[in-house]
Amino acid sequence: MDIESSTTTDSAATGLREAKKRETRQLISDRATELFMAQGFERTTIAEIADAARVAKKTVTNYFPRKEDLALDHxxxxxxxxxxxxxxxxxxxxxxxxxxxxxxxxxxxxxxxxxxxxxxxxxxxxxxxxxxxxxxxxxxxxxxxxxxxxxxxxxxxxxxxxxxxxxxxxxxxxxxxxxxxxxxxxxxxxxxxxxxxxxxxxxxxxxxxxxxxxxxxxx
Amino acid sequence: MDIESSTTTDSAATGLREAKKRETRQLISDRATELFMAQGFERTTIAEIADAARVAKKTVTNYFPRKEDLALDHxxxxxxxxxxxxxxxxxxxxxxxxxxxxxxxxxxxxxxxxxxxxxxxxxxxxxxxxxxxxxxxxxxxxxxxxxxxxxxxxxxxxxxxxxxxxxxxxxxxxxxxxxxxxxxxxxxxxxxxxxxxxxxxxxxxxxxxxxxxxxxxxx
DNA sequence: GCAAAAGTTATGACGGAGGTAAAGTTAGAA
DNA sequence: TTCTAACTTTACCTCCGTCATAACTTTTGC
CATH class of the missing domain: 1.10.357.10 (Tetracycline Repressor, domain 2)
Structure with a gap:
């Protein structure tokens, strides 16, 4: 279970937009985890994560308001x-x-x-x-x-x-x-x-x- | 007792520099405490504290590496x-x-x-x-x-x-x-x-x- | 007693996190 | 098709914490 209560819903809402949202979120989280593991949390910048995920910096901080949220799930x-x-x-x-x-x-x-x-x-x-x-x-x-x-x-x-x-x-x-x-x-x-x-x-x-x-x- | 072990010495070292150091440190700490009490910790910037103490921003962070050190003593x-x-x-x-x-x-x-x-x-x-x-x-x-x-x-x-x-x-x-x-x-x-x-x-x-x-x- | 060296302190400049506002883009509804 | 609402993007800003540099005081050598 994630931080957002939205993930508790069964993804019932019309799929396409919700699905892309999920994918984007998961993509950012995955790239962030890879970078954190490889070079450490403090040594990784949000800009790097955004580049790795091919999205804008703001999109990262939009899904994960604080940098720590990228690392600590559940x-x-x-x-x-x-x-x-x-x-x-x-x-x-x-x-x-x-x-x-x-x-x-x-x-x-x-x-x-x-x-x-x-x-x-x-x-x-x-x-x-x-x-x-x-x-x-x-x-x-x-x-x-x-x-x-x-x-x-x-x-x-x-x-x-x-x-x-x-x-x-x-x-x-x-x-x-x-x-x-x-x-x-x-x-x-x-x-x-x-x-x-x-x-x-x-x-x-x-x-x-x-x-x-x-x-x-x-x- | 403060964070620095230097304060454990009895201020025996040659007076002028040590004395000014103490005064500057105390001045910064006092102004910081006043501002924190008046408008809260997060709403107070280090620049404000520096202005109030008539020193440079860097001087504040020199004495107190992290902002929290200004508030939590002992x-x-x-x-x-x-x-x-x-x-x-x-x-x-x-x-x-x-x-x-x-x-x-x-x-x-x-x-x-x-x-x-x-x-x-x-x-x-x-x-x-x-x-x-x-x-x-x-x-x-x-x-x-x-x-x-x-x-x-x-x-x-x-x-x-x-x-x-x-x-x-x-x-x-x-x-x-x-x-x-x-x-x-x-x-x-x-x-x-x-x-x-x-x-x-x-x-x-x-x-x-x-x-x-x-x-x-x-x- | 003086001058140079050494260590310490203050200063200005920089990188990164986090937030706001406005414009562009895309999914879904009429 | 067209409109609406949302998500993404861009640009900009503030602030914290750190880097290399300049100024000063004490100490050391003569």
């Missing part, structure tokens, strides 16, 4: 992931258990949203201060969405300190493990190897938090 | 605060107890580093995406420094998942309460009132985490 899926895991938890399951299960299955599936993004993509992000800052913002939004979900699940106000603290703790564990995957990816480890390491470490990390939140927000 | 104190609290904990005291004590005393003292920065300053930060992103980065650095301190305190590697997770949890609580102070400041509450609210909420927030980390890194 933002909405990332931001809402934890909140959705809590909302979809099984009866009798606590938020803690649901989020631990979500992380372990994401690790087992080597889900890009959990941090399995490949060495080039990972290097692109950590080498760019702009993208790193953007990623921090996404983690923040994710925690905020989780706090709202926890407030709803426990029948408390979203301004209350308890759901906000719980969200911070739970999202914090996810964030630590996310960055652990990034670190291991940069160290040259393969996906399967990382998944094996992470399964053990995630279990330990959640075990540390378990005494505090094992029963919080039980459905 | 960065080092903020970043190292939690790690220092752990390093200076009393014998028999756990990291959890030391950090709870540090927060409660900072709240009682209405310490700016804890978030008591006044309504204008607070509004300046939250209304500026740039400054908000910068603040997120500082929180991140603070957590990282805490992780290193906890690894040292427990005799584990800084790459280990346990100190990193513990740092995330403890710094997370501090971050939630920091933003709570910001929210209450923006809502128009006074410092004493906020301190009273925060004392109760901080106690609750730490109580939530206590079962997990009460004995972690006991000195």
């Amino acid at each position: 933002q909405d899926e990332f931001v809402t992931g934890l909140a959705r895991a809590v909302a979809a938890r099984e009866p009798g399951e606590s938020a803690f258990v649901a989020l631990r299960r979500a992380l372990l299955s994401a690790v087992a599936a080597q889900d890009p949203v959990a941090g399995f993004a490949g060495p080039e993509f990972t290097r692109m992000i950590v080498e760019s201060p702009t993208l790193s800052a953007c990623l921090r913002g996404l983690h923040d939004q994710r925690e905020e969405a989780l706090a709202i979900a926890l407030a709803a699940a426990t029948g408390t106000s979203a301004a209350d300190i308890t759901p906000r603290t719980a969200a911070s703790l739970l999202a914090g564990v996810h964030r630590v493990l996310f960055h652990r995957i990034l670190d291991l990816t940069l160290a040259g480890h393969g996906g399967k190897e990382i998944a094996a390491i992470l399964e053990a470490e995630a279990t330990r990390a959640f075990a540390l938090l378990e005494p505090a939140l094992a029963d919080y927000a039980r459905a | 960065q080092d104190e903020f970043v190292t605060g939690l790690a220092r609290a752990v390093a200076a904990r009393e014998p028999g005291e756990s990291a959890f107890v030391a950090l709870r004590r540090a927060l409660l005393s900072a709240v009682a003292a209405q310490d700016p580093v804890a978030g008591f920065a006044g309504p204008e300053f607070t509004r300046m930060i939250v209304e500026s995406p740039t400054l908000s992103a910068c603040l997120r980065g500082l929180h991140d650095q603070r957590e990282e420094a805490l992780a290193i301190a906890l690894a040292a305190a427990t005799g584990t590697s800084a790459a280990d998942i346990t100190p990193r997770t513990a740092a995330s949890l403890l710094a997370g609580v501090h971050r939630v309460l920091f933003h709570r102070i910001l929210d209450l400041t923006l809502a128009g509450h006074g410092g004493k009132e906020i301190a009273a609210i925060l004392e109760a909420e901080a106690t609750r927030a730490f109580a939530l985490l206590e079962p997990a980390l009460a004995d972690y890194a006991r000195a």
Whole structure:
């Protein structure tokens, strides 16, 4: 899922114009990704991307208002992931258990949203201060969405300190493990190897938090 | 303490140049703060600040490489605060107890580093995406420094998942309460009132985490 | 005590991101 | 076919952050 809500529509509108729009957008995104991977995010200018895609500079910034939007996709899926895991938890399951299960299955599936993004993509992000800052913002939004979900699940106000603290703790564990995957990816480890390491470490990390939140927000 | 380590020296070096340097730096900082408060961070250009301080544009960016540096001072104190609290904990005291004590005393003292920065300053930060992103980065650095301190305190590697997770949890609580102070400041509450609210909420927030980390890194 | 050298500071000029306005072009409707 | 609305393009602008250059203060050699 992309940033724009328009992509949630089923491309039902009369095809030709919409189709060309999609193509143009995808073309720009592809060329941008290629250039970012090849020469880094900061070293790539919007003008270069526009030239590579054979469009005007303004067309690029029209589809992607900020340069970071060209690199970080699936933002909405990332931001809402934890909140959705809590909302979809099984009866009798606590938020803690649901989020631990979500992380372990994401690790087992080597889900890009959990941090399995490949060495080039990972290097692109950590080498760019702009993208790193953007990623921090996404983690923040994710925690905020989780706090709202926890407030709803426990029948408390979203301004209350308890759901906000719980969200911070739970999202914090996810964030630590996310960055652990990034670190291991940069160290040259393969996906399967990382998944094996992470399964053990995630279990330990959640075990540390378990005494505090094992029963919080039980459905 | 400022960003530059040069300010740690006692201004012993031959006076004239150093003195003028200090004066110029302070003058720029003062004019910048005035303008930021009056018309907001994003709406203030470096050229305006330079004009107000009667110096060249480049002189401003020479002292303050990035625009954010003009607004956010005391960065080092903020970043190292939690790690220092752990390093200076009393014998028999756990990291959890030391950090709870540090927060409660900072709240009682209405310490700016804890978030008591006044309504204008607070509004300046939250209304500026740039400054908000910068603040997120500082929180991140603070957590990282805490992780290193906890690894040292427990005799584990800084790459280990346990100190990193513990740092995330403890710094997370501090971050939630920091933003709570910001929210209450923006809502128009006074410092004493906020301190009273925060004392109760901080106690609750730490109580939530206590079962997990009460004995972690006991000195 | 003086002059040259060395390091530091301020200055003007430049590249890139992001935004606005107006004109040209193309898809879809009457 | 013709008109309307949208998307793309062009040109221009502001502003941040960096590069090479000029001016100054302190230090060093004589």
